[in-house]
Amino acid sequence: MGIEQDLERKKGLPPGSLVYVGDEVASSTKISVIDYIGDDLVEKELDKIQDVYPYTKTNSVTWVNIEGLNDIDVFKEIRDEFGIHPLLIEDILNTEHRPKINILNDYVVMILKMVWFNKEEVEIEEEQISVIIKDQTIFTIQEKEGDVLDSVRKAIRQNLGKIRNMSAGYLVYSILDAIVDQYLFESERISSDIEQLEEDMVIDPDQTVLQQIYHYKNIGMHLRKLVWPVKEIIGGLEKSKVIDMNTGFYLKDVSDHIIHVMDTVEMTRSMAANLLDVYFSSVSNKMNEVMKVLTIVSTIFIPLTFIAGIYGMNFAHMPELDEAWAYPVVWGIMIAMTLGMILFFKRKKWF
Amino acid sequence: MGIEQDLERKKGLPPGSLVYVGDEVASSTKISVIDYIGDDLVEKELDKIQDVYPYTKTNSVTWVNIEGLNDIDVFKEIRDEFGIHPLLIEDILNTEHRPKINILNDYVVMILKMVWFNKEEVEIEEEQISVIIKDQTIFTIQEKEGDVLDSVRKAIRQNLGKIRNMSAGYLVYSILDAIVDQYLFESERISSDIEQLEEDMVIDPDQTVLQQIYHYKNIGMHLRKLVWPVKEIIGGLEKSKVIDMNTGFYLKDVSDHIIHVMDTVEMTRSMAANLLDVYFSSVSNKMNEVMKVLTIVSTIFIPLTFIAGIYGMNFAHMPELDEAWAYPVVWGIMIAMTLGMILFFKRKKWF
Amino acid sequence: MGIEQDLERKKGLPPGSLVYVGDEVASSTKISVIDYIGDDLVEKELDKIQDVYPYTKTNSVTWVNIEGLNDIDVFKEIRDEFGIHPLLIEDILNTEHRPKINILNDYVVMILKMVWFNKEEVEIEEEQISVIIKDQTIFTIQEKEGDVLDSVRKAIRQNLGKIRNMSAGYLVYSILDAIVDQYLFESERISSDIEQLEEDMVIDPDQTVLQQIYHYKNIGMHLRKLVWPVKEIIGGLEKSKVIDMNTGFYLKDVSDHIIHVMDTVEMTRSMAANLLDVYFSSVSNKMNEVMKVLTIVSTIFIPLTFIAGIYGMNFAHMPELDEAWAYPVVWGIMIAMTLGMILFFKRKKWF
């Protein structure tokens, strides 16, 4: 529904028109800057994007974080001041976009997704995060306030590791690393959830379990769609000249991590698919059990009822009816038949 | 049926014969031209294709739109005047053709498909659109009057974006962009339809649902067939020299969009496939329910009937028949058996 | 069976031995020649292969058509006169071979298959057609008299299109085009047959339908085996120097067509696979219906029979038996139970 409207809204416009395409989020746009070089660190909330310009002109690394995509003017400013191509700004505002990287002469734009596994709804929530890299200035543009990058901020603030002594390329690496770690974290959670589901299912396979499997399979497909392009993005970044060369090794490391995530996602998909077979088998075993009960009861009592029926007939001449031994003998036959049946079922291992 | 006749009609002819192969559409061929450069704009309906030649000889961008493929003479004129290879004109007239691009020394021919999702019939309707690019002249040739390109016309007329200041290459890009946006729009519609279907199905899985799934899977395959070649087409366009180089970035953008469409189509296919499992499970759960009802009723009443049968027997010597307490005791036994059964089924969670 | 014998026959022989491997066909070998250049055209049936040599030594295009593979001497002559490698002649005679191309210094040998869809047996019939290209001489070698190439002959005879003014390369293209058109024609037929099958199946899914699906899936696989190599063959032809360069564009066109055929074959395979799900669902729905009837009847009448059984018991002291109102009351209870059951089934939508 929403998607159709979004697309409808977008479809009639010429390419490069800046319109925010995504779920309507009320919050306003929030701008903050972290500027550091060695021991010098400035961290500020800004009122308007123009306040950021002085920082971008120094040698220090400038990280501008923008939360909220509603204030189109901010993005027009960035477009004009930093010479970002209108189509790219359009892509940043369109949160339905797939992850990608655009490498231009003097800047790079990456569009990535942060993901959260919503355990209750059994679905993937995603939030777009765009990264603009121009010289020593890094813009990160998120849909709403997020916390995936908090570990990076903490490292800068507390001067952990060597981030404060490295160039903007290392900051990009740290951001990518934080996002990819989040992928891994969420995909491992999904994987362990599926294992849990398997145990639950064998005990009680009901229709809701199947719907969950269905959702897990869709999640696998969804994650695949979000994660696979990241490998290409990192590959592109490695080849671009915007990032300085000595962070290449770090990118290789993120690249290894993303392959690990891909493996985990594939594993998840395959587990969900296999789970389905266990489900169908559980259902069919329950059916088997139901049928066995029916068959055992019917097979024992229907013949007995027939015998009782025989001696309920009202024929004038049924000699055995008048014998005193007849009634106990009939009981004897019935009990013998029942025991015979039980033996038969035992031998067939139906009990 | 129709296809066989079409092919039959075509089979006997030597290659390069111009015959319109497709569904018979009565409407005549309509020609219109939009010619623009900067602020100058001419838009006209034309009677004959020859009226277009003066426009093609100026520096301005000339967009000739032809609707209807029945008037073979028009295409013979284009073939001769613009030196288009007969085999390509043949391909343009054969609407059963798959999307493709042919890049020649001084012109390019693209054959594309516009798609509409017919929700009632659960199928994809397609219309062929061919594009001939020669210098600053663009021909677009459609089967019938269409509206996918209306957004492009509007942008030209109202001077939206920068289309009026760009070369013919940008117009080609705008046309491709409009078509690809349509793909995205329709594939998202299909995708949200499948989600709807899933909800409906759990409530009431009937045979028509399965046929719908079957159609959705065929749609996925069909879309794949139409969308995949477009990536190659754009790739080919990027490498061709007919398109001027500075629209390369725009083509890259459409290329990103088409990958997004491909992802969505794959997602759709996978969802339809997964849906099938939910369907089969729903059916088998309903079967289970039916069986349980049968088993519960049979298992409770068949033994009871047997007991009633016993005391319906007419043996002369059945001592218990004459006791006053016998009838209530039999009732007691029957009620106890029934309660026991109910307990048994409760423990098995069949209720 | 036949295959085993054929292979057995072949296995013991040294490579290059000329033996006809295929179904034994009684008809003798028939040789005909069409020789043309511009307006000059000679068409003749020949008694022996040697009669063809004068034609091959002129500048005109010489098309030698050989029908029937039994007369080994003909092929020995060709081998020796035109210097064709014995292994290739062996391949031409072995009709179990897969399509392939061999490009040598001064000649090219192609082995292709013509296909017919046998609707009654639901299988693909194939006939091998080998093409030898040497300078301006083209040999086509078929298993039996065929008609796929009749359109090419007609074009030559009636001087349709430009074939009479083109070199041997264009003739090769025309032959390929006729064969590929046949592929398309047959695969479209299969595709529309499968659609028909789907409609039939929903009405009455029986075992024969499944066997048909099985055959359609095998057909898909079979066609794939025959059609896929053709793309490579055309690719090889494009690169070879035997074919003159200006037919390159025509080959590209056949190449497009073969991709279209491949798409159609894939579509066919996928439709047949999807059909299977519809079939299984139809079967399981029929089962469900059977079960429902059983359950409804049993569930209504088994409890009623029990009640009847109760009052069929012969206890001396059953007070209600003597009351005048008892019989109608029992009827009332029975009718109420029946109505209750019917309501229950209605709510479950089993009716």
Place this chain on the structure above:
Amino acid sequence: MGIEQDLERKKGLPPGSLVYVGDEVASSTKISVIDYIGDDLVEKELDKIQDVYPYTKTNSVTWVNIEGLNDIDVFKEIRDEFGIHPLLIEDILNTEHRPKINILNDYVVMILKMVWFNKEEVEIEEEQISVIIKDQTIFTIQEKEGDVLDSVRKAIRQNLGKIRNMSAGYLVYSILDAIVDQYLFESERISSDIEQLEEDMVIDPDQTVLQQIYHYKNIGMHLRKLVWPVKEIIGGLEKSKVIDMNTGFYLKDVSDHIIHVMDTVEMTRSMAANLLDVYFSSVSNKMNEVMKVLTIVSTIFIPLTFIAGIYGMNFAHMPELDEAWAYPVVWGIMIAMTLGMILFFKRKKWF
């Protein structure tokens, strides 16, 4: 079991240790030599491998055939005399190895498998055959006495074809050709067996049929494992310099054959997979038939029994019991109900 022991035996040893890893075969190692050049031919059984050396030093082609891998000394001799790498000799002795080729400066080692389809056990039997190519000397090393190469021996002995006038490369080609022909022969046999199975199955689908399908699917996988590497091996051979160049064309021919085998194997696998669906359908159709019989009988007789039960009740006041017309009327009702049911089932096409 055996495999585990074999591996266990091998695991503790340093690389390059010569141990025969495979099934324990009692027969001793048999060495024979065929040496030929033009009309000269020597064929001999040898007592020890050293007797072969004089032949290897002449210009003639020397084919040494070794049957049986138990006499490790033979292989040590070959290793030392011909400078074969210990790891390669180890590979030759390890019959669990996958097919491969090793191309070294002055010799080539190929490890191939001969296959036989064991129809009774429905499995593939394989025997390793290793080929060492050094100058004009060819070693073939088999596990036991075999007959696949008998056709090659016959061609040499009887001077069939041109093998006697060709170099060692042609002998290698002839050996490969014989092995690949065997592949084709066996895979065609399997394929025709599966077709037979399909016919049997429709008549009587029992559990053994399914196990056979299971075995056929495993055979497909197994063959794939053995046949696929052969393509690479031939590719490697084509590039190596040990083989003289003018047998290149012959290798290309074997390469075509192996692709044909691969196609056949894939076809086989796909047919076995499709067969499974036919099987499941047959089973479910039989189930349907069983259910229908049960339902028809139950649905007809359970209501009738109820009616009989009604008039078996012993109520004092059942007015209809005393009427003379009552008994025939009840019969009439029963017959009418039965006819109604039969009509109902007829309309549902259950008969």
Place this chain on the structure above:
Amino acid sequence: MGIEQDLERKKGLPPGSLVYVGDEVASSTKISVIDYIGDDLVEKELDKIQDVYPYTKTNSVTWVNIEGLNDIDVFKEIRDEFGIHPLLIEDILNTEHRPKINILNDYVVMILKMVWFNKEEVEIEEEQISVIIKDQTIFTIQEKEGDVLDSVRKAIRQNLGKIRNMSAGYLVYSILDAIVDQYLFESERISSDIEQLEEDMVIDPDQTVLQQIYHYKNIGMHLRKLVWPVKEIIGGLEKSKVIDMNTGFYLKDVSDHIIHVMDTVEMTRSMAANLLDVYFSSVSNKMNEVMKVLTIVSTIFIPLTFIAGIYGMNFAHMPELDEAWAYPVVWGIMIAMTLGMILFFKRKKWF
């Protein structure tokens, strides 16, 4: 669970922080060294990593084995003394990592997994083993004490093969060879276990069998994840300059072995998948058997009971009741019906 905590622990830290990520293992870190060159051999347990440095500075091959990852200081020392990149040390300590290789200017780090098939739990146990190669010094770092490398140690101690006379590259090859041999051993064990399972299953297909199949399929996926990267790792090693060139041939041999393992793993996966079909068929055959028993008993006795019911009716006027021949005749009819039914079932082959 544990994984989530591990990841949680890791997530907040800046890249390059040395934290052991894996299952908490109590044992302390154990360091041992084997130093050899020709006939000289030193083997020692060391207290601290610094004791190793004298050995690393000689020309001899130095193999340092570290068991246990808990003592972070050891790894800090290695990082600083040998100049290993902090990210790589981090990877060595993170045992959740996927196999990989990092080739730097003067050293190589490989991360590999040893695997054990746990037959009771039907799962793969893995242990990470990291290898650092720097000049003639090899570090192997394991999670716990292991025995896979004991065969290598034995070869060094007992001077088996030529390891004592080779460089460090050959040691690396020996280590890889031992690990890959372990892969093969375990995958063959799994494969023969699946074969065993198939036999068990046909006899008694219960729910636990299905869970086992599920686990085997997951094992297949898991092994794939561990084994596939090893091929790349060996490929990387072949290209690196750290390893001396004349061990290239040995690496090729391990490469062949790993392809063989990959084949076996694929075979295993495919067998497990096929097994599932056999399982479902067994279940459905058992169901069929149950249904047949029910149907046979019901179909025979329900009509008989009806007949008995007829003559249990209490109509005043039922002429046949008073005839002496009636009772035997009814018995006759019943026996005839029963025999008829049995014949019917015999003909349908239900017995």
